[in-house]
Each structure stands twice: as structure tokens, then as C-alpha cells.
Amino acid sequence: MPTKPDDILAIRDLEVHFEQSGSSLSRLLGRPSGTVKAVDGINITLQRGEVLGLVGESGSGKTTLGRAILGLVPATSGTITYTPPAGEGVDIATLKGATLRSMRQRLQMVFQDPSAALNPSMTLETAIGHPLVIHKVASGEELRQRVIASLERVGLSPAEQFLSKYPSDLSGGQKQRAVMARAIIVGPELVVADEPVSMLDMSVRAKVLQLMLDLKRDLGLTYVYVTHDLATAKFFCDRVAIMYLGKIVEIGPSDEIFADPKHPYTKSLLKAIPDPDPSKAIPRDLPRGEIPDAARPPKGCSFHPRCPMARNDCGWEPRDLKSLVEEHWTTTDLATFEREHELVGHLVELNTSAGEVVVEPHRGKGSPDDVWAMFSAIKDARPDEPLWRGVTSMEKTPAGVKFVFAPSSPVNLRASGASEVACVLYPSAP
């Protein structure tokens, strides 16, 4: 795919998958083990001088994507094309060894925990000058002068006082400044900042963000800002990509995303941020549950089991029925739970993504009529559950109760206004 001259990075169909090792028995028998699709088909183009926010919960793949940009995790497939100011684009995904390492003069990273990112036994002079030594850029007096200049640039001044200090002598904010100094000393173009302020105190966060904005202005940096914090992303980013389970569910200019969030997940995230305004009550209509296991992602739209606005074609499957029964058990009295649990057991037959499933009485305890009565009662108690929209039929069979689920519609990113949204509620414009 051609890139425009001011595009610094073009990510196309990027996938990063991690193989699970599985049990020793399955390894011995050569059975296939699970795959975690940490990054699952991402397309992003990053312009020079832009701040792109990658926002999501833990397990959304935002950190893996950030690391893949620097080649810190190998891409399973897809391309990451970096275009220098003058010259040809390079596909980072195919680079290895020394050529990949030499790219790190152009692409740098700031890690989340500044205490863990600095070697406790290195003075700041050694630590910050280390990239120059590794890339054989400078040595001796020039090295020292460049370290001093870098320290001054991040506000650790007078620099001479900091050269011989160890990380343990510094406060959290100072450490993160030192990490910034180390990242910029090689003169990078793109900095991937992975939660750079989430470990810092409130009164310090603003200072470090301000420093990052100053560095961007002075050095013409481009940032990829990885965070779970929508509030700092709103302030800091030009464009925001909301990630869920390895996929981008919504991407667009910050103004658009925050003024007019479209994906139900984005809307929930915005509603859930605790706001320091006591007049606002606790939000009560939040999605239940948590981000699912990436090794077994839900069918259709990954967010559908938690989505308050889900339709019939969002990818409902037997596993969702199991969650509903378990939730129902948290509301019944103990006697009802024990009777029903005895009747259907642990519902292992529902651990599937099949389009239809039959729930039978567990080990012959009870009749299909009992199972039918149980599910009818659950349905009658909460007929508005989004799941029932996805159940096209529930019928009694000689063996048990048969459920048929509606097929799912595809959820690709589609343009809507200035953003792109991956949700069936926003079909592509005709």
C-alpha cells in the first residue's frame, strides 16, 4: 500500500499471536494448543508529529501493539512500514538482529514503571548515555556533553548534580524524566510511551505530560501513547484508537471520540471514569463482567456478552447462556440453586461456540421437562436480557432443551462521521 510522504508509520493487517504451550500430555501427543490473538488485524497510519492514543483495558492488546511497533515482539503477520524523513520505507516486522536494533535510533520507548526501567546499579550518566554507547554514536567527552544536554532538556538541572546519582536517589517523577532523557538522547522520531504517567502521583502527572508536550514541540516527536486512562488521552492525544481484545473498535480524532462516542464500549468507558465531581452519582448501568479470555474470544463482536445495546446478530453463543444461568444463580435462594445445579450440573455442554446446543438433565437426574421449566423461569424472570434476542428458538426435545442461536454479522471498522467504528449498529454508509 502506498504511503503519503508525511506518514511516519503504516501498520497493515498486523497480527501478533502467542502460542500457548498446553499441557505436557497434549504436547506429547502433538495436539494443537491454544493461540492468544493479542493483536488481531490492526490497520493504523500514523502521521509525522501526531499523538496517537491506544486506549483499552488490560488484555486489550494495546501494550503488545506498542511493543510490536518497535519490533520488541515479533509480528505473526502483516507489515509495519516506517518511513524516514528522506528515503525508502522499511518494514519493521521483517527486520531482525542488528538491522532491527539500529532502527531503535529512530524509534524509542518509554516504559510504565520508571523504577523498573532504570538499572539500579547504573548512575544516571551511564544509564542515559547507554543508547549512545550501544549505537556507537558518541564516546568520551562528547558522550558526557550529550548526556548533560539531555538531562537539561528534561528538566533535571543542574545536570552536573544528577550525573552521579542512582535511580534510588530520585523521586518517581524524576525517574520518569530520566527515562525520557534516555529515550530522546539518540534523537528518535517516534516514541512509544506505555502508560508513562500511570505510576505517578496526581500532582506529578501533569508535569510529566507537560514535559512530553514540550519535547514534542521542540524535537518534532511523534508519540504513540498507550494508556487505560481516557482522561489523560483526551487531553494529550490528537487521535485515539479504542482497543478491545486485540482489535480496534473505534478510532478517530480525539474531539470526535469524546464529544460523540459511537461504539457501546467507548460509551461505557467514558461513563465509568470516576469524576471528581460529587454531584455526579455512581453510574449504575455499566457493562457487567470483564474482558474475556483472549485464548477463547467470544464469537462475532468480542464485546457482545457485556454490551448493553447488543442485537440478535452480535454473535450470541452457548457460552453466553452459561454465564446467564450462573448470574441467575446469584439471585436465587440456596435451595433453588441446589436443585437446579443438581439438575443441569456445571453446564459443560454450553462451553462451545456452536450455533445450536441441547441441554440435557445431568446424569439422568430429572427429566427434560424439568430443564425446560428451569430455562423458562429464567427467561420469564428477565425477558429483556440481550441474550434472548440472539436465541432464535428454544424447544423441548426428547433428550432435553434445544437452543438455536442467530448467526453473527461481520464487525469491520466502518466510517461513521470523522471516526471509524466496528459495531453492527453502524453499518457502512450506502
Next chain:
Amino acid sequence: MSAEPIVRARDIRIWYGTTRGPVKAVDGVSFSVGKAEILGLVGESGSGKSTLGRGLLGLLPDGAAMDGELTFEGVDLLAATPKQRFAYRGTHLGMIFQEPLTRLNPLMRISEHFSETLKTHEPSISKAEIERRSLEVLRVMGIPPSRFSSYPHEFSGGMRQRLMIALALVLRPAFVVADEPTTALDVLVEAQIIKILHDLRNSFDTSLLLITHNLGIIAEACDRVAVMYAGQIVEIGAVDKVFADPQHPYTRELLRSTISLSTTALHSIPGAPPDLVDPPTGCAFHPRCPDALAICAVTRPIAYARDGGAPRSGSTDVACWVASAKSGTVTLTPAEAAPLPREELADADEA
């Protein structure tokens, strides 16, 4: 709020011994928590908020000393023997920790966690009673009873924190300290847990001390808030009053520097929190305070009630010379009220 507080703390001091001298982690803190009330304790790291929470339960490490007055339902906890305090923990005073995974034993089923907890405090309890009481709490926390015999690793992060809350509540303590209960959780799960904690008073009639660094959580979940700085409570009062009209400059600056969705410009507090081995004289915040007066550098401020008179439970108490002079509770001499010359802070000192 009922008239008689569940927990009353007066002039609590907790110091740690170090080779550099005592660290004054908590230095003269007074507050009370009413029945079914949620008091938020907010402060930056190193402000002493976690130390205070542990001190209330008697969970301080060796090398820490605690003094002052601490009563629970009228019983003097600091005069109690270690054995008596042990008996109070769990049944009367509960604790919810920050990281649920490190607090649950990976080799024990959830049912075993509950039976251990209940048997420690009620040795003669029957197996059926253990199951009945555990499942009842788990139900309130939204954990399916079919998961009762699962192991901790089979639960997600939010579920584990619900388990921790359930383990603390199964003994029905009247007072629970929750130390950063949502810090390790995602924003949507955090909101679920905050809702559970907020509703505890309805389901269990529990009083809660909620320790957090997040002002948003305080605003959403708490009735009153105590703002801690350098081991002292600088302002305490009803959340809506304190947040709408903060009297202490630290509270005001902290609210301003919090980045929320309505933030349009960055604001930060100059300087860094002080070293608690050698805290500043006078008001501990004076080197960073934009409003500091000459007296602030010399004499520790006396707390006053915002609506006049001496501080009393339920009112807004503030420990600040500027605020008390403005309210007319003290009269300062012109020399005392002169603005304090500010030393220039280098960027390096700031972060």
C-alpha cells in the same frame, strides 16, 4: 449518621524507626467514622494513608510505634493486649487489601478460604453453616454459587477482588478498612467494585474507611473525605462541601492538578512531598503552598471548624492559618500575616 461514632481516633501518631531517625508517617491525626458511614482517605504516595489504615487494625510491622487514642464502639484498642486485638480483627474490624491475587492462597479452594476464616473465629461452626453464610455473602458480591469450590486462578481480577471483599464481610465486621481496593483493576471493573463498596452499608450496615489516591472515587463513593499530606489530615469534611469549596490550599491544588475529562489545561503543584524524617517546621505544606504566610513556616496550624468554633465530628475541619484567618477564628499580627517569600524551585526538585 448516628450520634455515636463506631471508630474514634484522637491524635494518632505512627512512627517508624530507621537508621536516619524516626519516620513520622502519621503525625497527630484525629477523626471519627459514624455507623454505616464511608470516610474517604485521600493523599499522594508517602502521605501516610496506608500506614494509618493498617495502624487502625493493629497490622503495623515491627519497628513501628503507635500512640494516641483509638476507640472502637467505646473500647480502647490501644490499651488492649495483642490477643484481644487479634480477636477484634476479622469479627469487628475487617480489611480489604489492594492486590487480591497475592492475598488469596493459590492452593486453597474458595470454599477452604471461607471455612478457614470462619473456623478461626468460630471454632464450633458446622459445615452447613459455613456454606450457608459463605454463599450468602458471595451472592451479594455477584459470584455464582457454582464456583464455590473453584481455585483463585480460575477467577478474573475483578472476581478476585469481590472474593476478598466477601472474605472480609463473611464475619460481619462493623468497620472495614479498604486500602486502594481498585488500583489494580480496569476502569469498568473498578466502577463495579466501587458500586459494591458504596452499597455495603445497605446490605451489611458496615462503616468503611476507603483509602485511595483517586479523587474521582472519593467523589462517587464517600460521604466524608479526609485529605492527608505528610502524615497529617489537612482538611476533613463532607465530600460535596470539601470538593465544591476547598479551604486548604493543598486540597484546592490537588483538585486542580487532577486530570479529568473536563481538563483543558495542565496544572501541577510545585515541589515534591517532604521527607518525613525531617518534615518542614510549621505547616508541612508551606514550602509548596502558593498562599503561605510568615507564620506558616514557624507554627503548626490549629484545626478549626469551617462553620466556626472548635473542630467537632461531622463538621468540616481545616488545618491552615490562611483559611482560619480568613474565617475570623484567629487573628494574626501583621508580621505573622506577611506573605512568605517563595524560594525558587528548580525543575529538578519539582518532579
